[in-house]
Amino acid sequence: MDDRFLKRLEQRMLERGFSMRALSEAAGLGPTTVRDILKRGRSPSLDTLRALAKPLEVTVSWLTDDGDSEPIDAPLSPFRRVPVVGYVGGGGEVRYPKDWPNKDAILVAGLTGGEALEVRGDSLEPVFLDGDTLIYGRPTDLDQNFPSVPYVVRLKDGRTFVRDLAPSKEIGRFTLISYKFPPILDAEVEWAAPVENRLLRDY
Numbered sequence: 001m002d003d004r005f006l007k008r009l010e011q012r013m014l015e016r017g018f019s020m021r022a023l024s025e026a027a028g029l030g031p032t033t034v035r036d037i038l039k040r041g042r043s044p045s046l047d048t049l050r051a052l053a054k055p056l057e058v059t060v061s062w063l064t065d066d067g068d069s070e071p072i073d074a075p076l077s078p079f080r081r082v083p084v085v086g087y088v089g090g091g092g093e094v095r096y097p098k099d100w101p102n103k104d105a106i107l108v109a110g111l112t113g114g115e116a117l118e119v120r121g122d123s124l125e126p127v128f129l130d131g132d133t134l135i136y137g138r139p140t141d142l143d144q145n146f147p148s149v150p151y152v153v154r155l156k157d158g159r160t161f162v163r164d165l166a167p168s169k170e171i172g173r174f175t176l177i178s179y180k181f182p183p184i185l186d187a188e189v190e191w192a193a194p195v196e197n198r199l200l201r202d203y
Helices: 001-016 020-026 034-041 046-056
Strands: 079-088 104-108 115-118 133-136 153-154 160-167 172-175 184-187 188-199
Touching: 001 034, 001 046, 020 034, 020 046, 020 188, 079 133, 133 153, 153 172, 153 184
Parallel strands: 079 115
Antiparallel strands: 079 104, 115 133, 133 188, 153 160, 153 188, 160 172, 172 184
8 A cells, every 4th residue: 555645544534533443434434444454554445535535525636645735625524523522431420631632523414512522431331332432412401301312411519420311200300320320319400411423442
C-alpha cells in the first residue's frame, strides 16, 4: 500500500476524530476494514475508497494523493463532531474531570446529540462495554410516556448517572434503574438526556 495514502488516511482520521473501528462503521464497512488497511497492508478497492471518503469528507482523489493538494469538505456532510466531555465510571456515575483532554467523537447526522462520554469499567454491562463512547442528546421533557432508553441523568444533588428511568410513585420524581446496582428511588431529576448513539471501542 502506498505510504502517501496511508499517511493521508491517518491524517484525516485524526482531524475528524475517528478511531479505526469508528471509521469502518461510519463508512458502512466491516468493523476491522480500516485496521486491515493500516496495520495489515490490505489494499482497498475503489468501492472501499469511496465509502471511506464520505465520512472523512474528502475526495477519493485527495485520499489517494492523485491530484488534489487539499482535502475538499463535502457540502452536505453526513457526519459532525461532538466533544467527549468526561467518562462513566464506577456505579454508572459520570465524571467531568477539570483536566480532561480535548477529544472528539463522530455523530451521524439526524441525531440531536451534542456531547459524548467514554465508558470506563464494567458498571454499564451488558448494555455498554468498557471503551465504548456514548453520545447523548439534548435534555428532554420527562412525562409518563418518555422513551425507554438509557439516559444521562443529572440529579438535583449534583450527581450525574447513566441509567434507565422509570416514573416514581411520587409526582415529579423518578427511579434510576441499573442492571448491576440497586435502583436510586424517588430521585429529583434536574435534567435527563437520551443516549442516542454508541461508538464501539477499538479492539
